Amino acid sequence: MDDLTPKEALDFSELGFDTAAVRAGTLRTEYNEHAEALFLTSSFCFKSAAEAAERFANSEDFFTYSRFTNPTVTMLQDRLAALEGGEACIVTSSGMSAILSIVMSALNAGDHLVSSRSIFGSSLNLFATIFSRFGITTTFVDPNDLDAWRKAVQPNTRLFFLESPSNPLTEVSDIRAIGEIARQVNALYVVDNCFCTPALQRPLEFGADVVVHSATKYIDGQGRVLGGAIVGKRDFVMGKVFPFVRTAGPTLSAFNAWLMLRGLETLSIRMERQSANALKIAQWLETRPCIKRVWYPKLRSHPQHEIAMRQQKLGGALVAFELEGDTPEAQRANAWRVIDQTRLCSITGNLGDTRTTITHPASTTHARVTPEARAAAGVTEGVIRLSVGLEDPQDICDDLARGTA
Numbered sequence: 001m002d003d004l005t006p007k008e009a010l011d012f013s014e015l016g017f018d019t020a021a022v023r024a025g026t027l028r029t030e031y032n033e034h035a036e037a038l039f040l041t042s043s044f045c046f047k048s049a050a051e052a053a054e055r056f057a058n059s060e061d062f063f064t065y066s067r068f069t070n071p072t073v074t075m076l077q078d079r080l081a082a083l084e085g086g087e088a089c090i091v092t093s094s095g096m097s098a099i100l101s102i103v104m105s106a107l108n109a110g111d112h113l114v115s116s117r118s119i120f121g122s123s124l125n126l127f128a129t130i131f132s133r134f135g136i137t138t139t140f141v142d143p144n145d146l147d148a149w150r151k152a153v154q155p156n157t158r159l160f161f162l163e164s165p166s167n168p169l170t171e172v173s174d175i176r177a178i179g180e181i182a183r184q185v186n187a188l189y190v191v192d193n194c195f196c197t198p199a200l201q202r203p204l205e206f207g208a209d210v211v212v213h214s215a216t217k218y219i220d221g222q223g224r225v226l227g228g229a230i231v232g233k234r235d236f237v238m239g240k241v242f243p244f245v246r247t248a249g250p251t252l253s254a255f256n257a258w259l260m261l262r263g264l265e266t267l268s269i270r271m272e273r274q275s276a277n278a279l280k281i282a283q284w285l286e287t288r289p290c291i292k293r294v295w296y297p298k299l300r301s302h303p304q305h306e307i308a309m310r311q312q313k314l315g316g317a318l319v320a321f322e323l324e325g326d327t328p329e330a331q332r333a334n335a336w337r338v339i340d341q342t343r344l345c346s347i348t349g350n351l352g353d354t355r356t357t358i359t360h361p362a363s364t365t366h367a368r369v370t371p372e373a374r375a376a377a378g379v380t381e382g383v384i385r386l387s388v389g390l391e392d393p394q395d396i397c398d399d400l401a402r403g404t405a
């Protein structure tokens with residue numbers, strides 16, 4: 001982009017992940033600042049009317065207006081594309097607006113998509129209740145039943161949507177195997193990589209066409225701002241998604257992009273430490289008598305442990321566990337008691353933070369999902385989701401010990 005120069009004329013695809021995480025995409029102004037600059041400006045000036053005309057006509061290549069492009073946002077996009085191993089990236093105001101933008105860019109009224117039923121609650125609602133009003137229909141399937149994906153395909157199927165690992169039960173699916181089915185039927189294959197991040201799993205290497213993120217989670221990593229990201233082939237991302245985002249406006253603010261650039265610098269280190277802490281806590285939870293079961297991909301007891309070992313570098317920082325109880329009411333009472341007796345864990349719906357958060361999905365994040373869909377996804381009243389942070393894991397175990405004695 002004309003007046004800004006890339007900080008390093010390097011091909012980051014040939015360098016290590018950790019190098020790209022701190023250096024890829026950085027642009028420098030004429031002042032040669034070392035850290036990435038924050039461009040808090042809604043628009044950019046032109047030297048003449050003719051230059052304005054030229055730049056508006058080529059808004060992908062020039063900075064004109066921050067709904068279209070902004071240097072701080074561009075730096076984040078280029079860095080995320082490098083980290084996911086994709087050709088291009090567009091960031092958005094939230095994870096949900098990223099998913100919205102993909103579907104609005106790729107599908108038309110009358111089209112159909114097939115989605116895993118084990119996805120983030122708002123993603124499920126977006127597909128089931130909002131897109132259906134605009135003539136885009138969805139079939140939800142058990143993500144680990146490959147036949148179900150095949151059987152769900154209709155002549156108008158244009159998109160497959162998967163989240164792995166899923167929220168809140170860390171259900172892991174074979175990204176490559178589902179991708180082969182998507183390819184056979186010419187469907188755009190979208191994978192939500194929110195929980196692993198490219199530090200632990202790169203879905204494009206397993207056949208995904210598009211990776212989507214809630215950057216609100218581990219990419220920022222410190223529970224500060226909302227954001228989303230879409231990574232994939234240049235044709236789709238710049239040819240389809242960019243015109244949609246530019247026109248409809250679910251743009252990421254420069255300030256949020258700047259914070260996320262800071263977050264990415266520690267992504268690998270955080271994911272490694274938080275995964276190690278999560279494994280310790282998951283192993284400890286398995287020893288607690290009042291806990292019926294624990295879901296964590298790196299535990300041998302996890303139903304898709306083998307797949308997780310194959311496609312994830314580490315287990316990630318989400319742990320789910322289910323309290324005993326004879327009735328749903330008893331299960332809820334037990335789960336709420338565990339939550340209410342914590343003093344350290346934050347009772348909040350967010351995840352991916354450096355601070356451990358504790359959530360009761362059935363009454364919060366998944367409360368708007370129908371009871372049938374919740375049951376199908378295994379989110380009972382006894383389930384608690386823990387997003388493990390950077391605290392000393394023993395302190396978190398001690399915090400959970402009061403309610404699980």
Ligand SMILES: *Cc1c(COP(=O)(O)O)cnc(C)c1O
Pocket residue numbers: 094095096097120122123163167192194195213214215216217226227228
């Ligand atoms: C949080 C989340 C989203 C939605 O992201 P927002 O930034 O909250 O809009 C989508 N997918 C997954 C897996 C999430 O955890």
